Amino acid sequence: DAGVIQSPRHEVTEMGQEVTLRCKPISGHDYLFWYRQTMMRGLELLIYFNNNVPIDDSGMPEDRFSAKMPNASFSTLKIQPSEPRDSAVYFCASSLRAFWAYGYTFGSGTRLTVV
């Protein structure tokens, strides 16, 4: 199993540009989560999906952020337009419905720098 795959690993973009982060969850996992990690705020849940349906997006900071999960094997997190304060490491994680048995599996993250 290749685990949760995120791309790109690093992204540097200019303020105002659109940024798209990608995630491939583990096959068979029901849940997919997007987290943001910064020094100041720690690990923040942005949004999560169950069976490709968004369940809770209350953590999405602004309308500039959007997330989709068109199928069970792919999700995107888009920021448009990007701002310097969006600089962070973005993690994707997936889990089975019985998350208590196995917990979450995290990807390696995308380090986003907006200049």
Next chain:
Amino acid sequence: AQSVTQLGSHVSVSEGALVLLRCNYSSSVPPYLFWYVQYPNQGLQLLLKYTTGATLVKGINGFEAEFKKSETSFHLTKPSAHMSDAAEYFCAVNGGSQGNLIFGKGTKLSVKP
């Protein structure tokens, strides 16, 4: 509402010394508790978990944690620290019926030679 409090954002120990990382939780439902470890420039990895049954849980790399319901605690320990244990550690509790985990703010562990 569920929440997790990790006492101490930074903990420093000498190599060979006891490691103790503190986690207290608040939960209105029976808690499932987790510890994750994050090494520099990597994602989070599951260290150990408590769901039901035995309250002393053993994980990878010699770590263990004890669930104490009366104290609403789930502290992480390791008898003898190794340099390779230097990382950030996150405690988490189940967020309710929807399958999400609530993470603490993390504790960065430094190990001195």
